[in-house]
Structure formats: C-alpha cells, structure tokens
Amino acid sequence: MGAPMNSDHFYACVLAGGTGERFWPMSRARKPKHLLKLLSERTLLEETVRRLDGVVPAGNILVLTSEAQAGDVRAALPHLPATQIVAEPARRDSGPAAALATGLVRARDPDAVVALLAADASIHDSGRFAEQLRAALAWAAANPELLTFGIKPRFPATGFGYLELAEELGRNAGGVFRRVRRFVEKPDAATAQRYVDAGNFAWNASIFVWQAEVFLAEAARQAPALAAFVREFPQGDFSDYLATRFPGLARISVDYAIMEQASRVAAIVSEFDWDDVGTWTALPGHLHPDAAGNTVRGKVVAVDSTNNIAISNGRVIALCGVKDLVVVETPDAILVCHRDAVQDLKKLQPLLPKEVL
Numbered sequence: 001m002g003a004p005m006n007s008d009h010f011y012a013c014v015l016a017g018g019t020g021e022r023f024w025p026m027s028r029a030r031k032p033k034h035l036l037k038l039l040s041e042r043t044l045l046e047e048t049v050r051r052l053d054g055v056v057p058a059g060n061i062l063v064l065t066s067e068a069q070a071g072d073v074r075a076a077l078p079h080l081p082a083t084q085i086v087a088e089p090a091r092r093d094s095g096p097a098a099a100l101a102t103g104l105v106r107a108r109d110p111d112a113v114v115a116l117l118a119a120d121a122s123i124h125d126s127g128r129f130a131e132q133l134r135a136a137l138a139w140a141a142a143n144p145e146l147l148t149f150g151i152k153p154r155f156p157a158t159g160f161g162y163l164e165l166a167e168e169l170g171r172n173a174g175g176v177f178r179r180v181r182r183f184v185e186k187p188d189a190a191t192a193q194r195y196v197d198a199g200n201f202a203w204n205a206s207i208f209v210w211q212a213e214v215f216l217a218e219a220a221r222q223a224p225a226l227a228a229f230v231r232e233f234p235q236g237d238f239s240d241y242l243a244t245r246f247p248g249l250a251r252i253s254v255d256y257a258i259m260e261q262a263s264r265v266a267a268i269v270s271e272f273d274w275d276d277v278g279t280w281t282a283l284p285g286h287l288h289p290d291a292a293g294n295t296v297r298g299k300v301v302a303v304d305s306t307n308n309i310a311i312s313n314g315r316v317i318a319l320c321g322v323k324d325l326v327v328v329e330t331p332d333a334i335l336v337c338h339r340d341a342v343q344d345l346k347k348l349q350p351l352l353p354k355e356v357l
Contacts, residue, residue: 009111010137011060012052013101016045016073016119017088021346022279025333026313029357034119035072038277039286043076045119051126055133056115062104063119064088064097090247094206095257099219099226100246103233106212113141114215116208116254118276122286125272133209135174136268140209143266146218146259147209148180150202150267151274156192159278159343161185161204161255169266180265183255202267205274208254215258223257225249279342280309280326294319298329309339332356 016034023033034045042050045063052061063085065073070087077085088100098116105112115137123129132149140147150163166179183204187195195201212230219227229249234241259265275282284295294302298312305319310327317327326342328335333356337345349357 007113007137007141008057008060009109009141010056010113010115011062011105011109012056012115012117012133013105014045014048014052014061014063014117014119015094015097015101016063016065017069017091017097018118018120021349022342024345024348024352025328025330025335025356026311030068031072032069032120033277035069035076038283039122044122044277045073045076048117048119048121049077049080051123051129052133053130055130056137059084060105062086062101064101066091086242088246089243091251092246092249093251094254095223095226095252096229096246096249098208098215098254098258099229099249100242102210102212102215103230104238106216106230107233107235107238110212112212113137114210114212116206118206120277121205122275122277122282123272128272131173132175132268132271133207135172136209138174139170139177139266139268140211140214144211144214145264145266146214146262147177148259148265148267149205149207149270150178150180151205151270153196153201153203156189156196157203158186158189158192160276162187162192162195163202163204163267165200165202165267165269174268175271176269178267178269180267183260202269203274204255205270205276206255208259218258218262221263222261223252226257279345280311280328280337281339281342283309283311307339 019032026036027033035043037043065087067087073085074082101116102114105114136147150165162184164181166181169177169179216227216230229245287295289295293307295309299316300310300312302319304321306323308319308325310317312329314331315329317329324339326337326339
C-alpha cells in the first residue's frame with residue numbers, strides 16, 4: 001500500500017509555539033504548557049518527541065517553536081540536534097506553521113510526506129499511536145489527499161472541534177480510514193451530546209498527514225500566500241527567507257486556511273487514548289486522585305478537603321475544609337481558583353504584573 005513503513009520520505013513536525021495561559025502560574029510566555037512536567041518527570045514536548053521514535057527517521061523530526069522559547073526547547077530536547085529546532089520569527093498561528101513545516105521538508109525532499117502534530121497532548125498508549133501514525137504516513141504516501149486523525153469521543157466535549165465522518169475508505173492493521181464529510185466548530189453541550197449519540201462524529205485532534213505536494217496544491221487553491229511561501233522556500237540556509245517572509249503571512253489556523261474547504265479529506269479513526277490537557281481540571285485523569293478525590297503533586301497536606309487539585313513547586317500547600325478548588329504554588333505567584341472557573345484564567349492575564357506573565 002504505497003511507500004514502505006520506514007520510508008526516508010516520512011517526516012514529523014511538532015508545533016511547540018503555544019502560550020498556554022490556562023496553566024498559569026506554572027505556564028508563562030517563555031515557558032508554556034509543553035515545557036512543563038505536568039504529568040511525568042518529562043515535559044509534554046519531550047514525551048511527544050519520544051513517541052516518534054521508530055515512526056520516522058530521527059533526522060526527519062523537526063520542532064517548530066518561537067524565538068522566545070527556542071532556548072528552553074533545546075534544553076528540553078538535548079538529544080535532538082539544534083538544526084532540527086526551528087524558531088518562528090513571529091507568532092502566526094497553525095496555518096503559517098503548517099506552511100513552514102511543509103516548505104522546510106519539501107525543500108529538502110520533494111517527495112516528502114509530512115505529519116503535523118501538537119507538542120502538548122497526552123497519549124499514554126504510545127505503542128498503538130506509533131503504529132497508527134506509521135499507517136497514516138503510508139496511506140498519505142499512496143493517496144493524494146489530506147489526512148487527519150479522528151479521536152473517538154469519550155464524552156460530549158464542548159472544548160473541541162469535531163469531524164463528521166462518512167463512508168469507510170479502507171482498513172488495514174493500522175486502523176480504519178474514513179471520508180471526512182465536514183469539520184464542525186466547537187459545539188454547545190446539547191449539540192455535542194447529539195454528535196456523541198450519532199456515532200459518526202470524532203474529535204478533531206489537529207494531527208494531520210499529507211504529501212508536501214498535496215498540501216501545496218490545496219494551498220494554491222485556497223491560500224495563495226501560503227502556497228507561495230511553500231513553493232519558494234529555499235534549499236540550504238533559509239534563515240533570511242524565514243525572517244523576511246514568515247512575519248508577513250496572515251494569522252490563520254490551518255483548519256480555516258486549508259482543511260475545512262479542502263477538496264478531499266480522510267481520517268484515520270484513533271485507537272489510542274488522547275487528551276489535549278487543556279486546563280488544570282484535566283490532571284485528575286492522569287495523576288490518580290486520592291480517596292478524597294484530591295489530585296496533588298509536591299508538598300500538599302489536606303484535612304476534611306475533597307475534590308481539589310493542588311500543585312506545589314516548593315512551599316507546602318495546606319488544605320483545610322475546602323472543596324472543588326485549584327491551588328497552584330510557584331516561587332513568585334499562587335493561584336486559587338474554583339474548578340468551574342479554570343476556563344476563565346485567560347481573563348486574569350491583563351490584570352497580572354508583567355513579571356509573572
């Protein structure tokens with residue numbers, strides 16, 4: 001079925017430039033969520049890159065980040081050559097990032113097949129993820145279509161976009177491939193429940209796979225500026241090109257720019273766990289709450305307290321007679337928040353002193 005599984009033409013590009021305001025005060029502008037050790041002794045970024053072992057050649061893993069974060073990204077990935085970490089000179093969202101990833105690998109290898117994935121998701125079943133990503137790369141190598149991953153919804157989430165899936169296109173040991181009928185914006189609770197009940201909707205995890213030339217053709221049809229950026233990307237030293245051309249690209253997500261109106265999109269249905277770890281309230285699903293429902297890391301003691309999330313980075317957190325709180329301690333800031341308000345943490349940003357952002 002197309003190119004061999006370990007083809008030298010397979011590349012993985014990890015997007016690691018987000019800000020992660022919802023994990024303040026641990027997450028900061030220079031050290032956002034993917035650079036935190038939230039779920040293990042490794043950062044989310046390192047976990048993401050290590051999941052790619054054996055999926056693509058080690059030299060074909062690229063990490064795209066911001067200039068402000070480049071130093072910390074290199075420190076988090078000491079095994080990855082610095083030449084495989086690329087700093088974007090301006091924040092331009094996932095559309096230009098996808099064009100940068102595709103342009104980079106196309107200039108190096110016109111026959112490249114590119115996997116694009118976020119740096120900050122949690123996937124515990126790394127074995128099945130690797131098998132399915134290899135299958136997705138092989139499928140994309142053999143089919144001139146854009147491919148995405150559809151995550152089987154575990155609950156009626158309102159924080160994710162959805163894919164409406166149509167007919168089956170094929171299946172193999174790597175999984176089931178289906179046509180994507182449409183992309184759907186984040187729904188309200190009632191609509192999300194209808195999607196889950198219907199059985200043919202999946203979460204959009206923004207894990208994409210495509211031939212570089214297929215992406216270029218779609219960009220030429222929908223986003224000419226992105227297409228020109230990919231087409232003209234130079235071989236060899238690209239630093240001047242990146243510095244002058246990238247900041248001029250419009251801010252737009254890859255979903256809006258390319259995926260939602262693409263002529264042909266397919267999905268591989270996930271058979272691994274996935275969580276975007278979007279807020280503090282995601283932690284209980286990974287860190288095993290105690291008998292009282294408290295999820296803790298670091299120096300935390302609790303009396304008559306239930307259903308709290310408490311993360312200490314040094315000083316002791318003492319909980320007494322409280323419930324449903326999120327308490328996060330860092331050397332220079334402390335967050336106390338009701339669990340129901342974690343989605344509103346971005347509202348704090350304009351009110352905080354610059355030294356703690």
